[in-house]
Amino acid sequence: MPEPTSSTDNSHYEQACDQAIAMCDGNLRSTIKALIMANEYLELELLELREAISTGCMPKQRSSPSSQVA
Template sequence: MSLASSLSDISHYEQACDQAIAMCDGNMRSTIKALIMANEYLEAELQELQTAGSNDCAPARMPRARGDAA
């Protein structure tokens, strides 16, 4: 990874942190709580998708275009 892309990633995360804190009116505890809740929601959704996939209920995948690498 190049230094420029590393700095870009850091800047992206800094901006995301600033935005999350601003959305919680600067309250760090509320920000952390909101992020934990969002993470738990995404984990539950992932679990549902994995369960559906193991039961062969997963949505059909789009066919790949010719020349796409696997």
């Protein structure tokens, strides 16, 4: 989990907000709706992963580049 950001270093949140609003052509209602939809999608993904793990279905381990022989 990411570490909490100090209250004096919120510039990346400000930039993310500006970017989200710009992607919705400045429409704040559309921006909020898009963020809610994205959050719901991520919550569903998390629920599905938790269910898969609880039933013993683990995702494949990715091989690290250092483990591959050149």
